[in-house]
Amino acid sequence: MDRTNEDVDVDVVGMWVTADGHIRQELLANGRYDEARGDRPSAYTGRYTVKGGHVDYVDDTGFTATGDIRDGVLYHEHLVLHREQKSP
Numbered sequence: 001m002d003r004t005n006e007d008v009d010v011d012v013v014g015m016w017v018t019a020d021g022h023i024r025q026e027l028l029a030n031g032r033y034d035e036a037r038g039d040r041p042s043a044y045t046g047r048y049t050v051k052g053g054h055v056d057y058v059d060d061t062g063f064t065a066t067g068d069i070r071d072g073v074l075y076h077e078h079l080v081l082h083r084e085q086k087s088p
Contacts, residue, residue, distance in 0.1 A: 008052065009050045009051065009052060010050060010052065012027045012048075012050055012055060012069065012074070013027055013029045014026070014027060014084065015083070016081035016082065016083055017082060017083075017084045018079060018080065018081055019080070023036070023037050023079060023081070024036045024084075025074075025076070031047050031049065032045070032046070033045065033046055033048050044059050045060050046058050046059035046061075046063075053068055053069040053070065054067070054068050055067040055069070055076070
């Protein structure tokens with residue numbers, strides 16, 4: 001069976017940041033995430049799974065959320081996050 005682009009999981013690992021830098025969500029290679037908000041490091045932590053460009057989150061308290069990556073932008077509930085570019 002041929003796979004379409006929607007079947008291929010998007011590489012989400014790395015730091016995703018809102019335009020103002022207030023929210024920083026690090027998606028780790030082990031399927032965990034760590035989200036900082038302002039001066040609150042690890043404000044939310046949990047696990048995530050990826051199917052195509054869709055991300056499902058379950059935080060450590062059991063709260064669930066979703067996100068979608070379109071054109072390199074992560075739309076996570078009401079947030080818009082961009083992948084943080086690493087300095088050369």
